[in-house]
Amino acid sequence: EIVMTQSPATLSVSPGDRATLSCRASQSVSTNLAWYQQKPGQAPRLLIYDASTRATGVPARFSGGGSGTEFTLTISSLQSEDFAVYYCLQYKNWPPWTFGQGTKVEIK
């Protein structure tokens, strides 16, 4: 089973600032990695797939990078609606599909 580790657990950022979230895989997942945003009481929303491709309707301020075992999600200028929890998912080796434990982006 591939273990996904996200850091930091919580990121305190001011609106307008840049945020960089990290996700590490216990073994290579190539670029088979997705990022999701989840707000309280809501379903997860697909942001990025194939490590760097934005899903339909996702603003350009969200960008994904990396390959192999190291990945990043960058939010270039945080808007109020971006404060949420973000999860990475690997879909290289399954089952099981495995998520990171999440990074909470909170207002500083």
Next chain:
Amino acid sequence: EVQLVESGGGLVQPGGSLRLSCAASGFILSSFGMYWVRQAPGKGLEWVSYISSSSNTIYYANSVKGRFTISRDNAKNSLYLQMNSLRVEDTAVYFCARKPFVVDYYMDVWGKGTTVTVSS
């Protein structure tokens, strides 16, 4: 509009059973693989089960294998999760999610979830 709507959650005693449903609209369910993913209170996301478009391929997480059964009725555009021998640790919000119509196996569309509480 592409939409998934879960139902069937509720309060059940340990050892009990529950059947979750997921109604799809805005797309033809028979063309897509589907997942169940759960989220325990205050916790992260955990994959539970996957079923291919034709039901030929089914997978379960070890934590639910032998207790949960995934199925689908493409004629009714619906996905199901039969949950037996429920445990307190099965308490969670259960989401159904769609595999996109591409080679890759991630989740592109999610329902809002249905809450399952296992407690005496």
